[in-house]
Amino acid sequence: MGKIAILADTGCGLTDNYLEKDTYMLPLYVHFSDKSYKDMVEISSNEVYEKMDREGLAKTSIPSVGEIKQMIEKIKSDGYTDILVISLSSGLSGVHNAVCMAAKEEQCINIKLVDTKNVWLGTGFFVLYAQDLLKENPQISIDELYEKVNNIDNSKLYFYLDTFKYLIAGGRIGKVVGTVGTLLKIMPIIACNDEGIYHTVSKTRSEDKAISDITDRIKEFVAKNVGKKHYIAIVYKKDERLLKKIEEILKDEIMSAVKYIKYDVVTPALGVHCGPGALGVGAFCY
Numbered sequence: 001m002g003k004i005a006i007l008a009d010t011g012c013g014l015t016d017n018y019l020e021k022d023t024y025m026l027p028l029y030v031h032f033s034d035k036s037y038k039d040m041v042e043i044s045s046n047e048v049y050e051k052m053d054r055e056g057l058a059k060t061s062i063p064s065v066g067e068i069k070q071m072i073e074k075i076k077s078d079g080y081t082d083i084l085v086i087s088l089s090s091g092l093s094g095v096h097n098a099v100c101m102a103a104k105e106e107q108c109i110n111i112k113l114v115d116t117k118n119v120w121l122g123t124g125f126f127v128l129y130a131q132d133l134l135k136e137n138p139q140i141s142i143d144e145l146y147e148k149v150n151n152i153d154n155s156k157l158y159f160y161l162d163t164f165k166y167l168i169a170g171g172r173i174g175k176v177v178g179t180v181g182t183l184l185k186i187m188p189i190i191a192c193n194d195e196g197i198y199h200t201v202s203k204t205r206s207e208d209k210a211i212s213d214i215t216d217r218i219k220e221f222v223a224k225n226v227g228k229k230h231y232i233a234i235v236y237k238k239d240e241r242l243l244k245k246i247e248e249i250l251k252d253e254i255m256s257a258v259k260y261i262k263y264d265v266v267t268p269a270l271g272v273h274c275g276p277g278a279l280g281v282g283a284f285c286y
Helices: 045-055 065-079 095-104 121-136 142-149 167-171 179-183 207-224 240-249 251-255 268-274
Strands: 003-007 024-025 029-031 036-038 059-061 082-087 110-115 153-159 187-192 196-206 230-236 259-263 281-283
Touching: 003 059, 003 065, 003 121, 024 065, 029 268, 045 268, 059 268, 065 095, 065 240, 082 095, 082 121, 082 142, 095 110, 110 142, 121 142, 121 153, 121 230, 121 259, 121 281, 187 207, 187 259, 196 207, 207 240, 207 251, 207 281, 230 240, 230 251
Parallel strands: 003 024, 003 082, 082 110, 230 259
Antiparallel strands: 029 036, 029 059, 153 187, 153 281, 187 196, 230 281
16 A cells, blocks of 8 residues: 655745644755855845845755655655645746756656646645645645545635735746836736736736736636635734735634634745745635
């Protein structure tokens, strides 16, 4: 009988309290001029923002193929025979392709890869779902687990930013309105398209309208999946007033959710590209 591990990267946005014993995490890297840090291991989101204020913008990078191989060896030594890899979008990061390279050289363990075409908890939802499936059916095969998890249409994440300077500096602007949008005070609602690249789904000119737009989209997504279970997630940029407002609008969806996840800010590596002013809401229906 096989034993399945889940391998994700820290781009999924999940902190340790949401991870099960069968889940392993590959840290991304945050680079400042003086030092590099392992995402969520050696640096926190608040430390990233403080250092960017003092030292200027940071950069991020993925773990090396060698580090990925070391992680796979660790998983093998822990007695696992199969790995379900869940990565943030290959359209935004090279981590998926790096794991593919490492996996091609493995012959003693079966590896299946899910490219979520999403980011942060839009990716983290897939990890939560895989964990739940393993808990519900410990005898599930890796092929069946992969087939159930590998559906990018299950996950929706919408967010907006106070400024685009971090996305622009990090080269992650994708198909989003950039500098011109900032000058015109346009607040685009951003999501990942089917290719896993950031794009603008609508444009607003105030925070209230942005929240209304995002929550309407989440309510519609959950309503379209009536009869299915769902997760809800919110990141609220440390503004309790905004959190309470969103929670009131989505109270029915939150009350009926299998999991409700909330964070005050995005995780460190994502904070490099989004800055401290990221507010977003996501849902996962299955």
